[in-house]
Amino acid sequence: MHRIAATPGGWNPQAEGVIFIEQTPAPIIFLTAADTDIQTLAAAVNKLPFDFPQLRVANLLHLQQQLTIDTYADDILSKAKVIIVRLLGGRSYWSYGLEVLLEAIEKEGAKLIVIPGDNRPYPDLISHSNVSISLVNQFWQYLIEGGVDNFVNGLKFIANICLGKDYDFALPIPVSRVGIYPWQKEEQTTKAKIGILFYRAHYLSGNVAPIDALCQALIEKNLEPVPVFVSSPRDVEVQGEILEYFQPENAEAIQLLLNTTSFAVSVVNNQDFALEKSPNPPLLRQGKNLDIPVLQVIFSGGNFEQWESQFQGLSPRDVAMNIALPEVDGNIISRAISFKAVQTWNSDLETDVISYFPVQDRIEFVSELAANWIKLRQTPASQRRIALILANYPNRDGRLANGVGLDTPASCVEILQALQQAGYYLENIP
Structure with a gap:
């Protein structure tokens, strides 16, 4: 076959x-x-x-x-x-x-x-x-x-x-590694600015339908999108520019970041630990430097039909690139909002031209999630309600919340004490 x-x-x-x-x-x-x-x-x-x-x-x-x-x-x-x-x-x-x-x-x-x-x-x-x-x-x-x-x-x-041809050609034309995507926003008073980070390659190739749809969904939630394209967020040289767009000196900073790029910005190894201890560490984590939550928004590398029909959902490649590794940066996983689809057949190249297409209900979910995070951010700590969920593996009760090599109860107490010091209302901490 x-x-x-x-x-x-x-x-x-x-x-x-x-x-x-x-x-x-x-x-x-x-x-x-x-x-x-x-x-x-x-x-x-x-x-x-x-x-x-x-x-x-x-x-x-x-x-x-x-x-x-x-x-x-x-x-x-x-x-x-x-x-x-x-x-x-x-x-x-x-x-x-x-x-x-x-x-x-x-x-x-x-x-x-x-x-x-x-x-x-x-x-x-x-x-x-x-x-x-x-x-x-x-x-x-x-x-x-x-x-x-x-x-x-x-x-x-x-x-x-x-x-052996003799065509006229120009030298490589420099293109900015990072910049604001010129999305046509509507003029209106908004609650808060929401950053969107996506790959420069999508911008240059015109593969921006999911970004357009996400921006529109945020506008409808009375939020102002700030879409920024970047060659690679791991490039230390451009990370400072990213922060300038998201945290400008003379304008309001973003309150939440929707990250659509893959992998992790930080690399966990001995060299990175040494760098973080240095007087001028690199900008390893966007959310950490901006002091805001970062939601991981997934552009799936698969197609919608496979995702919808298979029990496992996203492919192992998607899980590794867009869930497991971004979690190293502390990103909060949201949803896959777009999938690959055949846009057209190119007879000159003899290949399908593939692009991302947005899935509207999942974009609506992410925009609603963003609005809820903004609402939570603007709620005083003493009025927030936080749940601490512990694992309950299917074995004996003595294994409740167990973690290999970890003292889970002691960790819980430390977390509760940290929450109390941060202004959360807590009583009867062990």
Whole structure:
């Protein structure tokens, strides 16, 4: 049994059968795990010269099974003259695919350009390229800056260097790493400002329907959204700028942050602990520096139909990237408000263009949750009602609220005392 690669979100290991990517060969092949790259390429291909070499694009999430990779290599990669791979996370995330690629280019003599999916250098990954490091770095810079114009110029640059073309092209155009999303807000008196943090790649590719819907839902709750795009919230260089947008000197600061970015801002290791003790520690946690709650709002990497039909809900990848790791930062998990869906089929690239689509009832839930957190924040501590919930595992009563290596009762007493010192009304603390 085999299936065509048409499922938004990539290969599902629980599904039966093997995925095959149905494409025709082309001189240039672009492989990426980022749907935003594909969205940008779909727009860029319309701005390329009429005689530009044909380009095919495939999502690496569909190239996860060995038979799929082998078949694609035989049918498509072996006939290419330039192969571009943009891989997020390093060599280990697609090690078999890289091995097959190296065999293919050794036989056919194609140019191979392997670059990271973000702006962090991975020398081991880049070293798989068989072109000069200067060429790799310049092309990588086009993709780091992002946007349709940079992708167009980057492709022209590659065609000139690798295929002997002579197109006019510009150097990479710098694009701000962080900035306010120019959402058209309604003029009205609002209760409070709510920050929204989302990836710059969505802004540059126009993949902003969930952000627009979330902003509108907050407006309807009499809250003012402050949507800010960022290349990566883990970049210490841009964290100060994020704080300036959310906590300006001459304007009201946000009272709640809705974070849609994945992973964790802080990295728990010995180096970080040393950094936090230094006189000028990096801005590791946005909520900690702003002194506000942070709600984690999930952009699922899967599609709505799979999520709705499967008992487990979100995929293990979604749980790791958008729940488990953000909890390291102390983020409060809310809901998945958007899922991937096929926007259109691009006949030039011979691939589906995938985008996020918002789910309105879940957006309404998050906006209502945000309004409730603002209400709680504005309620005096002495009037707040807090529940302390302890685990009750299904064994004997002596295990009530147990934690391996932890003194749970003592921890509870410490928490109650801290709440009392913070102004909460408590009596009869043990």
